[in-house]
Amino acid sequence: MLHLYTDSSPNGFKATIALEELSLPYQLHHVRIDEGDHRKPEFLALNPYGRIPVLMDTETGVQLFESAAILLYLADKTGALLAPKGPTRWEAIKWLQFHASSLGPLLGQRVHFTLFADTPIPLAQERYQGLTEEAFKVLDQTLVDRPYLAGDDYSIADIAHFGWLHIARIIQFDFSHHRYLSEWFERVAARPAVRKGVTLPAPATGA
Structure with missing residues (x-):
């Protein structure tokens, strides 16, 4: 179990x-x-x-x-x-690692300095806004010619990125100017399992 x-x-x-x-x-x-x-x-x-x-x-x-x-x-x-072997498998693992080491931690810091820091630190806010914007741009460029991060197939790489981007949308960290990333987001958000998953154990109401 x-x-x-x-x-x-x-x-x-x-x-x-x-x-x-x-x-x-x-x-x-x-x-x-x-x-x-x-x-x-x-x-x-x-x-x-x-x-x-x-x-x-x-x-x-x-x-x-x-x-x-x-x-x-x-x-x-x-x-x-996750593909059983070959380049597609490693594409998924690569983008999973990109999220774990780059986008996720950067968004976490941006959330902290934007919403929760006891004293506003404009330089920190500007730094993490810029770094997350760079990461959004990388994802957008990757999705120009593929529906999902690893290629044609939805994978754990997409799930990993969606978790944080779902929160980014809720707290109005706008990435709508990135066309392909936004289209990917809507594609993943429409999946029934995703719609249910983001309500467990309760829907998010903040960061």
Whole structure:
């Protein structure tokens, strides 16, 4: 049995979308970050860093945190959302890593300095707005001649990017001037599993 420990956040939505896309049965455990659930001993036993999501597979004994690792595990477990071999597989992994090391952290910093910093720091706000804009441009250029990040097929790379871009839309980090990225976003957002995944364990109402 799969157990997912998560909250309504961009990283959490990656896991719920993937599980819904794969139609895998799982038990959802709501870790309410606003109430400090992620700092309680029982959750820190699952992830000592205190971050969601966490996936536990009681059938295999595998326990994972970090959303990219969870996406790779689910793809490997099912043989879906990641080509079995060849260039397309590595395209998906490459763009998954781009998200994990670039776009995701950059958007996270932009959210912090724009919405949550106790004291506004204009230089930091400007820096992370510029860096996320550069990342949006890279994605836009990549999607000029392909429907999905790895090529013709939807993959875990698309799921990873969608989680954060969904939040970017909610908090009005505009990327509508990037035509191909915007078209990709609407294409992914229309998928039934994506529509359901971003409501679990609850819809996001802020960053």
